[in-house]
Each structure stands twice: as C-alpha cells, then as structure tokens.
Amino acid sequence: xxxxxxxxxxxxxxxxxxxxxxxxxxxxxxxxxxxxxxxxxxxxxxxxxxxxxxxxxxxxxxxxxxxxxxxxxxxxxxxxxxxxxxxxxxxxxxxxxxxxxxxxxxxxxxxxxxxxxxxxxxxxxxxxxxxxxxxxxxxxxxxxxxxxxxxxxxxxxxxxxxxxx
Amino acid sequence: xxxxxxxxxxxxxxxxxxxxxxxxxxxxxxxxxxxxxxxxxxxxxxxxxxxxxxxxxxxxxxxxxxxxxxxxxxxxxxxxxxxxxxxxxxxxxxxxxxxxxxxxxxxxxxxxxxxxxxxxxxxxxxxxxxxxxxxxxxxxxxxxxxxxxxxxxxxxxxxxxxxxxxxxxxxxxxxxxxxxxxxxxxxxxxxxxxxxxxxxxxxxxxxxxxxxxxxxxxxxxxxxxxxxxxxxxxxxxxxxxxxxxxxxxxxxxxxxxxxxxxxxxxxxxxxxxxxxxxxxxxxxxxxxxxxxxxxxxxxxxxxxxxxxxxxxxxxxxxxxxxxxxxxxxxxxxxxxxxxxxxxxxxxxxxxxxxxxxxxxxxxxxxxxxxxxxxxxxxxxxxxxxxxxxxxxxxxxxxx
Numbered sequence: 183x184x185x186x187x188x189x190x191x192x193x194x195x196x197x198x199x200x201x202x203x204x205x206x207x208x209x210x211x212x213x214x215x216x217x218x219x220x221x222x223x224x225x226x227x228x229x230x231x232x233x234x235x236x237x238x239x240x241x242x243x244x245x246x247x248x249x250x251x252x253x254x255x256x257x258x259x260x261x262x263x264x265x266x267x268x269x270x271x272x273x274x275x276x277x278x279x280x281x282x283x284x285x286x287x288x289x290x291x292x293x294x295x296x297x298x299x300x301x302x303x304x305x306x307x308x309x310x311x312x313x314x315x316x317x318x319x320x321x322x323x324x325x326x327x328x329x330x331x332x333x334x335x336x337x338x339x340x341x342x343x344x345x346x347x
Numbered sequence: 348x349x350x351x352x353x354x355x356x357x358x359x360x361x362x363x364x365x366x367x368x369x370x371x372x373x374x375x376x377x378x379x380x381x382x383x384x385x386x387x388x389x390x391x392x393x394x395x396x397x398x399x400x401x402x403x404x405x406x407x408x409x410x411x412x413x414x415x416x417x418x419x420x421x422x423x424x425x426x427x428x429x430x431x432x433x434x435x436x437x438x439x440x441x442x443x444x445x446x447x448x449x450x451x452x453x454x455x456x457x458x459x460x461x462x463x464x465x466x467x468x469x470x471x472x473x474x475x476x477x478x479x480x481x482x483x484x485x486x487x488x489x490x491x492x493x494x495x496x497x498x499x500x501x502x503x504x505x506x507x508x509x510x511x512x513x514x515x516x517x518x519x520x521x522x523x524x525x526x527x528x529x530x531x532x533x534x535x536x537x538x539x540x541x542x543x544x545x546x547x548x549x550x551x552x553x554x555x556x557x558x559x560x561x562x563x564x565x566x567x568x569x570x571x572x573x574x575x576x577x578x579x580x581x582x583x584x585x586x587x588x589x590x591x592x593x594x595x596x597x598x599x600x601x602x603x604x605x606x607x608x609x610x611x612x613x614x615x616x617x618x619x620x621x622x623x624x625x626x627x628x629x630x631x632x633x634x635x636x637x638x639x640x641x642x643x644x645x646x647x648x649x650x651x652x653x654x655x656x657x658x659x660x661x662x663x664x665x666x667x668x669x670x671x672x673x674x675x676x677x678x679x680x681x682x683x684x685x686x687x688x689x690x691x692x693x694x695x696x697x698x699x700x701x702x703x704x705x706x707x708x709x710x711x712x713x714x715x716x717x718x719x720x721x722x723x724x725x726x727x728x729x730x731x732x733x734x735x736x737x738x739x740x741x742x743x744x745x746x
Contacts (some may be wrong), residue, residue, distance in 0.1 A: 288354060303358045304358050306359075315370060324373055
C-alpha cells in the first residue's frame with residue numbers, strides 16, 4: 183500500500199484538512215502544479231483558499247472512486263462502471279450545491295469532474311422554465327417588455343414541453 | 348450565487364440546442380452568448396467530439412423526419428419545411444454537426460437544420476443524380492481541416508458494353524461545385540438500393556461487392572461470370588481518397604449481401620451479420636488500426652474487428668421476418684426492429700414450436716440478461732433509413 187510519502191494534505195477555506203493519496207490528488211491540476219513548484223520540500227500541505235470543505239470532500243470522493251475503478255477495471259468496463267458511480271454520486275448532491283461544486287472544480291482544474299458537473303447542471307435546467315433558470319443562476323431579466331414579446335414571437339415553437347420546477 | 352460567464356458558457360454548451368433557443372430570453376448576456384457564432388461553434392465541437400445526446404432519425408421519402416426518443420419510446424415528428432412544393436420524394440443523404448443533407452426529387456440538394464429551421468439550397472448546376480445505367484450513391488460529411496461540408500457521389504462509369512470503374516464526384520460547400528475525382532478502377536459493384544454512405548470519423552462507408560474473378564463461358568456467344576467478395580468501401584473526406592476494408596476474417600466474404608448491414612452507432616462503424624441460423628453478430632471496427640495487404644490482386648486494408656454483441660435467434664419470428672439493429676441505447680441495450688425479408692427465406696433458422704399471435708414491431712435486447720422484450724414506439728410510421736443526428740444551432744449559411 184501507499185506510504186505516507188504518497189499522501190498530500192488539502193486544506194479547505196475553513197482550514198479543514200483532508201489527507202489524500204497522491205494518485206487521487208494528482209487529478210487536480212492545481213495541486214499537481216503547486217507540488218511541482220515546491221518539489222523537495224517536506225511540506226505537503228496545499229491550501230485551497232476559496233474551496234469550502236464540503237466541496238473538497240465531494241471532489242476527493244469522486245476521484246477516489248475514479249482511481250479505484252480505473253485500477254479494478256483495467257481490462258475494460260471502466261467507463262461503464264464510472265458512469266454508474268457518477269449517477270449515484272450526483273444523486274446525493276443538492277441541485278443548488280452543483281453551482282458551488284462547478285466553481286470549485288473549475289478552480290482546482292479537474293477536467294473529468296468538470297465535464298460531469300457541467301453536464302449535470304445542463305440536464306437539471308434543460309426542461310425548466312425561463313423563470314426557474316433565472317432564479318437558479320441569480321439572473322436579472324434585463325429585457326424590456328417589448329423586447330421580450332419580440333423574442334417570444336420569434337421562437338414561439340420553442341416553448342413546448344416545459345415543466346416548471 | 349452567480350456563476351462567472353465562462354462557466355455559464357461551458358454549461359450551456361451541454362444544453363440541447365432546442366432548449367437553448369428558449370434560454371436566449373433569460374437575459375441579454377445569455378441571449379448574446381447563445382447567439383454568438385463562437386458559442387455555436389463551441390457547441391458543435393463539443394457535440395461532435397462527445398456525440399452528446401446523439402439520437403436516431405428515422406426517415407422514408409415522406410416529408411417529415413421521426414426523431415427517436417429512446418427514453419420515452421416514442422418518436423417526435425418534425426416536418427421538413429423548406430420551401431419546396433408539397434410533392435414527395437425527399438431523401439436523407441446524411442446528417443453531420445446538426446445539419447441534414449437532403450435530396451429532393453433527385454434535383455435539388457439542401458442543407459437543413461431542423462432545430463433552427465434554417466435551410467440552404469445548393470444551386471447545383473446539372474442534376475444531383477447522374478442517370479446512367481447503374482445506381483447513384485450519395486454521402487454527406489464534414490472535413491474539419493478545411494471547414495468544408497462535402498457531398499460525395501459514386502456512380503458506375505460505363506461505356507457501351509464494359510463496366511469500366513466507378514466515377515467519383517465530390518461537392519464542396521466552399522466552391523459550391525462538383526469536382527470529378529479519378530475514376531476508381533476497382534471492379535466494385537454498387538448493389539442493392541442506393542443507400543447513403545455511413546459517416547464515421549470524417550469518412551463515408553459503403554458495403555460493396557468486389558469482383559475477385561471473371562470467367563468466360565461460351566454458349567451461343569460469350570458470357571462472363573464473376574466471383575464476388577464483400578468489402579467496405581471507405582472514402583476519406585479529408586484526404587479525398589478511397590480504400591477498401593476487408594470484412595472480419597471470421598465471416599466468409601462470399602455470403603450474400605443481404606446478410607449484412609453497415610451502421611454508424613455512437614461514433615464507430617459497425618457491421619451486422621445475419622447468420623443463416625438466425626442469430627446476429629455485430630462487429631465494430633477500430634478505424635485507427637489499418638494495415639495494407641494485397642488480396643485478390645488489389646490493395647486492401649485490414650482492420651481490427653471486435654465482436655460487440657451476438658444476438659441469439661428470435662425464434663418467435665415468422666421465417667419471412669428478421670430483426671435488424673436500430674439503435675444502441677445508452678444503457679448498452681440494443682433496440683431492434685422487425686423487418687420483412689424479401690426474396691429469400693433461410694431454412695436453417697430455428698423456430699419456436701408455436702408462434703404467438705401477438706407480434707411486436709420493435710424489440711429491446713439486453714446483452715446482460717440475454718433477453719428480448721417487445722416494445723412499441725409511439726407514433727412511429729414507416730421508415731427505411733436510419734441516420735444518427737445531434738442537435739446544434741449551426742446555420743447552414745455560416746460557411
């Protein structure tokens with residue numbers, strides 16, 4: 183098994199520490215480059231200044247499973263198993279938290295999870311009304327009534343099949 | 348919490364194009380983002396790279412397309428609404444980056460985005476189809492290196508008596524004209540219905556018969572007999588070069604053509620083989636592992652074929668019907684449809700003792716449990732062509 187040398191400590195914005203295997207942490211590009219910059223230093227603590235602990239935990243959970251599944255299914259079937267896990271992983275995350283998670287993942291530069299979270303948000307808003315989506319993203323409607331009527335006229339057919347959440 | 352603009356853009360790239368049009372009115376920033384050509388391009392790239400939400404479109408010569416919704420087992424009808432008169436005769440040549448290439452009455456070629464309803468009529472000089480003796484085969488695809496949409500036309504080049512080869516013409520969206528390519532000297536037969544080419548990996552593919560041997564007989568004049576082998580004609584749209592791919596070595600290449608089908612599922616080329624005993628093998632070709640070999644005095648490519656599914660014989664079907672793969676669904680199950688077989692009946696096929704009265708038109712095969720389950724697809728009308736399609740907002744007039 184991995185020795186303590188292969189561990190790194192990730193520190194959340196609240197100062198909470200997470201001990202993580204290097205194999206897991208190396209999926210976070212920012213952690214990788216920080217560690218490369220201070221190579222040779224015994225200090226293996228990386229501060230993720232703007233990332234809250236709950237998001238650090240989610241990201242670690244994702245990549246821990248990612249690494250494990252990859253090891254276990256080297257011969258094939260990894261993608262299928264990962265998809266299964268991703269589904270389960272996303273189910274336990276509150277829809278509002280997805281926004282915070284995408285910010286965190288973007289900051290940590292973790293491509294695989296970034297795609298997963300972006301797709302999850304896209305799926306969540308897909309069949310929602312404009313009003314819901316505005317509220318979800320905190321968007322202020324800056325169209326005048328005339329402009330809005332004009333757009334509605336142009337895309338009349340596009341309003342079918344909407345469900346309000 | 349408001350997300351920065353670039354993150355919103357990444358998320359919107361993954362929202363299906365029909366919904367995006369609705370989101371244009373969220374606010375001015377979203378409106379300009381979704382309407383920008385940069386964003387449209389980005390979504391096209393994402394969709395074509397990941398085959399995000401790719402679906403099957405079923406078509407016939409009728410003026411509407413049936414978008415298959417596997418999740419709800421229904422089809423959504425979309426009328427082909429470009430401004431031609433209402434006569435029938437529209438055929439789908441292909442779909443690429445959200446655009447359909449349609450031929451109308453063999454005279455007009457149109458690029459059409461069913462999502463934005465924008466169309467572009469290619470003012471083509473001369474007929475789309477060259478009516479010689481043989482058949483005309485068309486295919487549609489995209490050459491990303493030149494940002495060019497291309498239409499390929501194959502037809503038999505014939506002089507008075509002897510079949511001389513295959514004429515290849517290519518139409519480019521940039522020059523808006525046809526260009527003649529060197530005649531293919533291979534003795535390949537374009538047989539069967541004039542099926543459009545299967546687009547996978549910037550190349551079009553057709554199943555062809557390759558003449559391996561001619562023999563002369565003399566009985567009241569000279570007759571010529573040919574021995575043929577099945578092969579896949581691949582035409583690379585970037586290099587504008589043809590090649591022939593051998594079918595999997597496990598299959599006897601002398602099997603009749605009706606036992607095979609070529610499909611482009613989920614970004615890979617697959618070959619279906621209907622075995623005489625009634626089971627179906629689906630093969631997938633690794634398009635990156637070609638090797639050139641000499642066979643039948645011509646250069647062929649060998650490819651790495653993998654058998655992905657073997658579907659057992661559906662003994663409940665009457666002998667004049669068979670199952671044909673329709674779509675590989677997200678959960679790994681295969682959607683099949685029942686097709687009538689014309690002209691031949693295999694006697695080797697196993698049959699159930701009693702055939703139940705209730706016959707379904709569609710079946711889902713689960714390779715894990717090795718079981719079939721019959722299903723209905725709501726609203727599905729007659730179709731004879733299956734095309735893979737993804738929605739984008741790309742305008743056919745933007746190139």
